[in-house]
Amino acid sequence: MASVELDKVTKQFSDGTVAIKDASFTIADGEFFILVGPSGCGKSTLLHMIVGLEETSSGEIRVNGQMINHLDPKDRNMALVFQSYALYPHMSVRENIAFPLIMAKVSKPEIIRRVEETAAILELSLLLDSKPRILSGGQRQRVAIGRAIVRNPEVFLLDEPLSNLDARLRNQMRIELARLHKRLGTTTLYVTHDQTEAMTLGDRLAILNKGVIQQIGTPFELYQQPCNLFVAGFMGSPAMNFFPARIKDDQLCFEPLGLQTAIPGHTDFSKPLDYVIVGIRPEDFYVLSNENDRSEQLIAFDAQVDRVEWLGAELLVYIRLKIDFWPDMSILVRDVGLEKKQGDMLEVIARLDATSTIVKKGDTVTLGFNIDKLHLFDPNTGDRLIT
Incomplete structure (x- = not known):
């Protein structure tokens, strides 16, 4: 050996x-x-x-x-x-x-x-x-x-x-x-x-x-x-979802989702940033059926289902969001091949449990994600911000 x-x-x-x-x-x-x-x-x-x-x-x-x-x-x-x-x-x-x-x-x-x-x-x-x-x-x-x-x-x-x-x-x-x-x-x-x-x-x-x-x-x-x-x-299939979020008064503002939330703890801002790149893995989305499903840490938004792929035990649910805010994102093009501009449609993928969730094309669903599951990246270098 x-x-x-x-x-x-x-x-x-x-x-x-x-x-x-x-x-x-x-x-x-x-x-x-x-x-x-x-x-x-x-x-x-x-x-x-x-x-x-x-x-x-x-x-x-x-x-x-x-x-x-x-x-x-x-x-x-x-x-x-x-x-x-x-x-x-x-x-x-x-x-x-x-x-x-x-x-x-x-x-x-x-x-x-x-x-x-x-x-x-x-x-x-x-x-x-x-x-x-x-x-x-x-x-x-x-x-x-x-x-x-x-x-x-x-x-x-x-x-x-x-x-x-x-x-x-x-x-x-x-x-x-x-x-x-x-x-x-x-x-x-x-x-x-x-x-x-x-x-x-x-x-x-x-x-x-x-x-x-x-x-x-x-x-x-x-x-x-x-x-x-x-x-x-690179790691994960389907790949992680990415989009920019503004930083305003210690809040993350997701323009495509019409949401804002507190910046996750342990975020390392060694220099001031106007926005960050946010990553959410498909499996970190949830379908919420009522208000009781929500918690302080869970952010929710409504979306229309564009298409569904059934994989037996799980569903891949695709939604499309209009981009209202998309600064110069050359780092995304370089590192993950995502080339978008303001006014384009952004495809987001959610991986859901097919045994407990029934979703069809055209349905409007309430999706939620936990802010502790977010990944934040520097838009200038691509480096991870959450320690």
């Missing part, structure tokens, strides 16, 4: 493009660590630098305290599973799993022992003499994983290994990967753009955007306390 440390690791290509800038973090011995972010943010490049497929432009990569920048991939004792299965079609499952041991000139009895042990862990024992062409996608991915773990590496790296699978197989493989990590305890670095994979698999996550690490933390920390607009908009 091993710990992995990155100290201001940067990758700049010959054309001047900076793929990774000053990446610094430590993966603890035995930790399941996730790199997550949108396509093109630099996740795979960072992974390839750690395993040695890409050279670093600057910074240090250390394993158990020893710098490994100068080592070839074969000397780093790491195993990488790519997005594609990359199996040898003419070889059996047994031969595919054994291949790295054969190349390392491991003795035949040891190869047999380790291949059979790995196959048992991955439930591939009955398929050892089969060729890849008759295997399902999930079985092929297990063979690719087996080929990696049979080496007993210090660090196990996976580059979007479930992207080629359908939804059912992805769910199944997520469970299998979690069980495998629990059983082996190998330090694991996993790259994905799928936040569901990241939230369900990772002990800790690092969120990247345009080559820069935005925030590192547990799934709970990143979801409940996003450090900026990008993290807030």
Whole structure:
């Protein structure tokens, strides 16, 4: 097992493009660590630098305290599973799993022992003499994983290994990967753009955007306390709702909703602001049926339902609000892709319990939200304001 440390690791290509800038973090011995972010943010490049497929432009990569920048991939004792299965079609499952041991000139009895042990862990024992062409996608991915773990590496790296699978197989493989990590305890670095994979698999996550690490933390920390607009908009599906609110006499004024409320406690205004960006997660809305549902902390407004998506146990309710106040919000365009102007319609999504709420298109509903559930962000920097 091993710990992995990155100290201001940067990758700049010959054309001047900076793929990774000053990446610094430590993966603890035995930790399941996730790199997550949108396509093109630099996740795979960072992974390839750690395993040695890409050279670093600057910074240090250390394993158990020893710098490994100068080592070839074969000397780093790491195993990488790519997005594609990359199996040898003419070889059996047994031969595919054994291949790295054969190349390392491991003795035949040891190869047999380790291949059979790995196959048992991955439930591939009955398929050892089969060729890849008759295997399902999930079985092929297990063979690719087996080929990696049979080496007993210090660090196990996976580059979007479930992207080629359908939804059912992805769910199944997520469970299998979690069980495998629990059983082996190998330090694991996993790259994905799928936040569901990241939230369900990772002990800790690092969120990247345009080559820069935005925030590192547990799934709970990143979801409940996003450090900026990008993290807030990236984590969660459907995404967090955003709109501006004026600040008047220590009150937040929501012009699209015709509401105002006290500014939530623990808000850090290190400099005066005329307005803030407010975020509300879809699941933090409630449907109120009468005045008794309301409390001092609950803010309510009436809205007409534009459309409804029924997902079995829950409803996604879409409402559209006319924007009466929308200052220069270039930060929203940059960080969450929300480009609006005064007079446009703003779509707000509420996630409701379908077992207790019946809402149809065209209905007028009273929605409420708790002010303690609000997320406030600086409109100039995008940084979180609530401490």
